[in-house]
Amino acid sequence: MAIKMIVKDPDPVLREVCKPVTKITPNIIKLLNDMVDTMYDAEGVGLAAPQIGILKRVIVMDCGDEHGGLIELINPEVFETEGEQFGPEGCLSIPNMTGDVKRAQRVKVKGLDRDGKEIVVEGTDLLARCILHEVDHLNGVLYTDLAEKMYRSEPQGGEV
Numbered sequence: 001m002a003i004k005m006i007v008k009d010p011d012p013v014l015r016e017v018c019k020p021v022t023k024i025t026p027n028i029i030k031l032l033n034d035m036v037d038t039m040y041d042a043e044g045v046g047l048a049a050p051q052i053g054i055l056k057r058v059i060v061m062d063c064g065d066e067h068g069g070l071i072e073l074i075n076p077e078v079f080e081t082e083g084e085q086f087g088p089e090g091c092l093s094i095p096n097m098t099g100d101v102k103r104a105q106r107v108k109v110k111g112l113d114r115d116g117k118e119i120v121v122e123g124t125d126l127l128a129r130c131i132l133h134e135v136d137h138l139n140g141v142l143y144t145d146l147a148e149k150m151y152r153s154e155p156q157g158g159e160v
Helices: 026-041 125-138
Strands: 046-048 058-062 070-082 085-091 094-103 106-112 118-124 149-152
Touching: 026 046, 026 058, 026 070, 046 125, 058 125, 070 118, 070 125, 085 125, 094 125, 106 125, 118 125
Parallel strands: none
Antiparallel strands: 046 058, 058 070, 070 106, 085 094, 094 149, 106 118
16 A cells, blocks of 8 residues: 555646456556545545546545444446535646535445445535546546635645
8 A cells, every 4th residue: 555646737648538348457446445545644535536646436535433334336427416605626637726516415336446436426515516626537527627716725735
């Protein structure tokens, strides 16, 4: 396990569409481990593989125990959204900036866990926001593309 350097905007890798994972190999397990270590080290709540320069459809999130703790998803697909929330987001790849973004209040996403088993995660509030933010990264979309207002924020860890 290793802490990786987080890619910063305007690096073009953040605008690429990621490729699906076709087989869960030891390298994918190492990627998950490295992403978790990197996210926690940066004090973030989510991280997508392109944020460490890897164009694979892999995300990790930890929005706290009230949202289920650590969630790892390979090839995530959002298949249901409901409601609306409007609030601030940040990103480890865009330090010291925050933007007000409209997102769904509740989402359901399916993907594979590290064992290759299909799982479904349902999230509301912060977790819903985080899921949508991280899946956007896999499609080359940054929250700044969606923000209605951007403003400078104090230097600190944390994404979303």
